[in-house]
Amino acid sequence: MSQATESVEDTTLSAGVDAVVSALSVRYDNRLSTGEAIRAQHANTLTWHPAKLPDAVFFAETAEEIGEVVRLCAAHKVPIIAFGTGTSLEGHINAPRGGLSIDVSKMNNIVEVNAEDLTCTVEPGVTRKQLNDYLRDTGLFFPIDPGADASLGGMAATRASGTNAVRYGTMRDNVLSLKAVMPDGREIRTARRAKKTSAGYDLTHLMVGSEGTLGVFTELTLKLSGIPESIAGGVCPFPTIEAACNATILTIQMGIPVARIELVDELQVEACNSYSKLDLKVAPTLFLEFHGTDASTAEQVALFGDIAAELGGGPLEASADPEARSRLWQARHDAYWSGRSLRPGWEAFATDVCVPISRLAECVTAAKEDLEASDLVGPILGHVGDGNFHVTVLVDPDDPDMLSRAKAFSGRLIERALAMDGTCTGEHGVGEGKIIYLESEHGPALDVMRAVKRAIDPDGIMNPGKIVLDND
């Protein structure tokens, strides 16, 4: 039984939920579920956040249905939680006030590909791998790649990024326009398909990163990139994590247009070796990829090699073999799972700070020292070309003191990042986990966010308890 039936206020909620469930059951018998297993699956938060189940799950197939369901929920003030693949890391899909999970995974049509404009339009349940498989013969690809094979709707909702962001940007830069059902049940489209516009407020960017708190995405128009003529890359070990960070800083500052530059610390290298069957040297390592013409990737590799050598690192073991490269990047994408495999049965406490690149080495080394001083185990990896890194603190669920220490560690990490003019979350989003840091990060700007939320969702039915709190 979800938490939604436990208090006086929630009795009203529950009556509303009953009404919504009854109405939907009649119309969509086989696509509405109130079973415990399905509800639990839709609150599987992947991390230390305790699961808070929705009261029911609706498997949507069209935008019209979502409009209808949102109007119904709005009439009964029943919370709505949009669900893609459930791979978010901050409890985004939890239902602290119960309500209806709207699962869009069946809305996975690729609506159109406009190859000549380098854009495509997809339904929100399409995953990034599905899209890239579909695009394979066009010479184009969609570059944003968080570890998981997430839905593009979810990626837009959390403003996701990943390993290619240093060169291709994040979801912020690659969603050209989107459609969403707003809390009043009306579907809007945030922008036209033109590459640029000055026609009023930028609703596209307002919705990207809104984590389902302003509306439910029903369609996304995305920018595509040309598959590079030449791809070079490999791994490069360093004597210290500081040296690896400094190599990253120099690479960015010299303007080398690196496509991927990923830090993997020695503990994470061990985990990758064991989980993904690699035999990398156990040392702080950069995973790299360069995109361009044959000449330009060769030039980039050489320039980076010089930087690495100067810092005592290297050699860069480059591989032209696509299969070896693909195994390497699969290991990188699986790092969350390989990291967790270091302590089977434990939970993961994901951190996600991002700082100006000039402060990266300082921030990473301080985190590493703090980790040791806190008697915590946490592999470190990151999209360091953007100044973004993750310490995945591993937490024994039977040791409440360890969870406290992990929380305190995360708090100090964020404090340091904020003091460096960084952010508490570079790509995971706020969800439930980072809410307490928004006041320090944003100050009075948080009130503007609250005003926007109230204006668009006055009854607070859209993913309540995320980004801004109900009673703010």
Added chain:
Amino acid sequence: MSQATESVEDTTLSAGVDAVVSALSVRYDNRLSTGEAIRAQHANTLTWHPAKLPDAVFFAETAEEIGEVVRLCAAHKVPIIAFGTGTSLEGHINAPRGGLSIDVSKMNNIVEVNAEDLTCTVEPGVTRKQLNDYLRDTGLFFPIDPGADASLGGMAATRASGTNAVRYGTMRDNVLSLKAVMPDGREIRTARRAKKTSAGYDLTHLMVGSEGTLGVFTELTLKLSGIPESIAGGVCPFPTIEAACNATILTIQMGIPVARIELVDELQVEACNSYSKLDLKVAPTLFLEFHGTDASTAEQVALFGDIAAELGGGPLEASADPEARSRLWQARHDAYWSGRSLRPGWEAFATDVCVPISRLAECVTAAKEDLEASDLVGPILGHVGDGNFHVTVLVDPDDPDMLSRAKAFSGRLIERALAMDGTCTGEHGVGEGKIIYLESEHGPALDVMRAVKRAIDPDGIMNPGKIVLDND
């Protein structure tokens, strides 16, 4: 006397204005002006929009002063119009309800340059040329260049772009964070200086392009780019405007990373030759620039040359001489003025549609045909790599029928652009001129914009009559 004293409602306004003017006169005697000439200068709309003067002009020097003045205006519900250089083209700085123009041109300090992070922080009155002069020795530059030497605050407010946008993006992509005094007088900062973030709603992008209707910018943190090692470029004539557009489409679709690709039609070439003392062949022409290493710019020039030849155009007359190049681009930036010089004493009716690149040739040729059918004179130029072009219709102020024909032409141009999934304004902004098209462009999304405006500026004091109308 401004329009603000003409109606019953405006009597209240006027009393409010009197109170604000009295209070500010005491404190800032020499920086508050109610003189006709100064007020007229602050409503100089450059185009066909009739000037609507503010009641007074305040020359701000600090963010604290702006906070104080906004609180004062808010208390008396007096409209506030932020003013940078006054080079916007859609009546953005008009004061249809009177009020106080806040001139930020004295706030022109460069606060800091973080060369190692490729960012800088400036006050809103810094102009783009001032910033680039300042950056000269750092190896970095700020790429966004609308024709005018506009203030960076104004450029952010209108989401400006210009000739480099095809490669470097627009103000949307190059403002990392900003500070603004909001309608309640509080100053907010929209984001930290980290390159990416997922920490809540994207207020940076909400404010960029808000045209002073949500707050007054007091500081901007901008992304900088490295000055390319090699710059190549020149002009390339084509037999028809369609061929020039098709060359642009192919260049973009082939992924040539062109830095500038500007269409100048034969009439505009004539104007440039005469006004800027050039001797270009009178033909539809592309002005081009390629950035990279010596090898890569040579490669780009060769690839483009092949495309041009295939379409019957060329040769690309490239010049390695920086001075010749600079004369060429100055002529391009002065095109608004050279275009107007074709009919001295007439006014300009600027259009600004932007369409998906695949529809560019079709949209430009239809505009050209319509221009002739409408018996109008209008040179055409555009940032065609983005699908954005301007027909600068020249209008005899003594011929009201000509202005009507220009308005009708502009309306049809926008209708065609919208039918091609384009936008009514690629970079000029809405101001007063494009308001009537937002309903067609955005549909129900316009209501969301209205809700955001009401939430942030409930009394409608920030630049009223722009983007969303007061009585919406």
